[in-house]
Amino acid sequence: MPRRTDALLGRLLAGLAALDPAAVWAHGSLAGGDYQEGRSDLDLVAVLPGPLGPRTVWAVARLHARLRGEPLAPLLHCTYLTPAGAAGPERRHLTWAHGELFRRPVTPVTRRELHDFGRVLHGEPPRALLPPVPDGELRAFVVRDQRDFWRPHVDRPALWRQDVWVDLGLLTLARATATLRDGRLISKREALDLLPGLGAPAELVEDIARRRYDDRSATPPDPGWTDRRAVLVRDYLAPAIDGLVARCG
Template structure:
């Protein structure tokens, strides 16, 4: 990590201390060694005494509002578990992400990340709170995510003019393939290295790599956004269908 990331996490942990967290963990790129400051999300999970009533939820909203002046604050996402509900993989937990509070589950992928390489920022380790994720549960989730979320969204052409959909669509597919084929969780860097071997369009993989790892800002050629969208969708539709046939 670097100075700005450390400063934001320090302020976040100091503000959260008033709510007496039992644990705070990092997962994703922040824990897995592929963190790119200013580009990667800061993916966190905190365990708070339950239940999370309106007063606690309001305190969380105020905490995140106070952090908005920090340059990296829009990238900080945190899901709040309670000891009584942490073991339930279907339970939806209070989450701050994308500038708002809502509820979402802690997925089997996130739970496996926490067990394998989660970074403890405060308190107890993940294994003290979360049960392990069986391989069958992890694989079933990955297939379902590709089939029920990503495949229908491939058909929504307008989405694929956005960098985030191109990036996450291809990277998530490569990571899903590695998990199902090899039983491994891989980083985004490893996913980029894997994509050409899976037949992904070279131009699109190079575009993602450049925007993620190259500090130089290069304006895209005229018509590239539309062409990239067509290449990404033309690849991902059949690729996901094939993955689901094999592993679904």
């Protein structure tokens, strides 16, 4: 594991020790083999003894506040489950992400990732505490995510001038396609390789590859590229999502 990542996770685990976690797991890029230090999020799930009352919530908030000075801290996302609440896929769980505490579900995709290739950082493995995700539940979530979240957001032009929306929009489409077609979860690197075969414009694929995997000092595109890219992305994603949902919904 890269040095700065290892240092941050070490500090987090040391801080969580006082809360006696049953398990701490990594998912996403850190578990799936596509982790890029300083670029990829650090996606974690911790299982704490429940219930998570005010004192525990305050302890979690203080721990993350103490970690703010770490270089990779803005990329650290951690959701806190309890053994009694881990089985509920619709339940919203305490989560630290984007510098704040809020609540969100642990999606069927995340749960399947944890079962298939989750990385145990401490304690019990995911299969000991999380129920399996049936194929039908996974497929239904992926279709719903494309139809109800991504498709409406394609119609918001300002979003697609931002790198993060371009990257996640196209890569999530490719990952959804692989899941619905083959029943498997793929990494972002594999999704990038899949995009040309799904008809994505070569300029968009090259743009994502340059920013995610090439030297950051590489020459950026011309000033008008951001606006032109937004049009390309929206023109591609709208029919691509509609077609995927029509085939698999």
